[in-house]
Amino acid sequence: MAERTSNSTVSSAGFTLIEITIAIVIIASAMVIFLGLQSSIVDQTLRAGEQEQAMMLARRILAKYETSDDPLNVGETVWESGKTALEDLDLFSDQDQEQLDTLNHFHIRLTIGTQGIPQLEEDAMKRLDLVIAWGAAPDQRFEVLYYVPNAPAEPSPKPGGTP
Secondary structure, eight states: OOOOOOOOOOOOSSSOOOHHOOOOOOOOHHHHHHHHHHHHHHHHHHHHHHHHHHHHHHHHHHHHHHHSSOOOSSSEEESSSHHHHHHHHHHTTTHHHHHHHTTTOOOEEEEEEOOTTTOEEEEEEEEHHHHHHEESSSSSSSEEEEEOOOOOSSSSOOOOOOO
8 A cells, every 4th residue: 555645734823822921911011101101191290280380379479579569577477278378468359269279289488588698788688488388298399589679778868969
């Protein structure tokens, strides 16, 4: 009898279990990385929004002191909420109640002191330290240092004029 030899090859169509497992692990790793990035982006967006609100609140408070004719008293003022600060300073008239309520979580501390200028008066300037915080972390605070000329106690006589 003659032996039969077969030259046919067996073709395997499809993927092995190891290939499928590796593909699933790669896809799962990519999903975890993308979710982590999205979480980081959301945190950065929220932080930027808080910083923007704090900056606008500081701007309004400092503008009030800059344009005020009343003398600035040395001392420290603390407000437990941004809404209270705006109400105390009469700065809330052009904002609606909903916008004011978003400022409740800010804690504000304003310290007014004097600052000397070399070879001039010792208290020639008022120094305003404004700190607006919305949490305990260092990146959850906005600090502004602002100088305002100190009004002289008595107007100085003009040269050539009557005293």
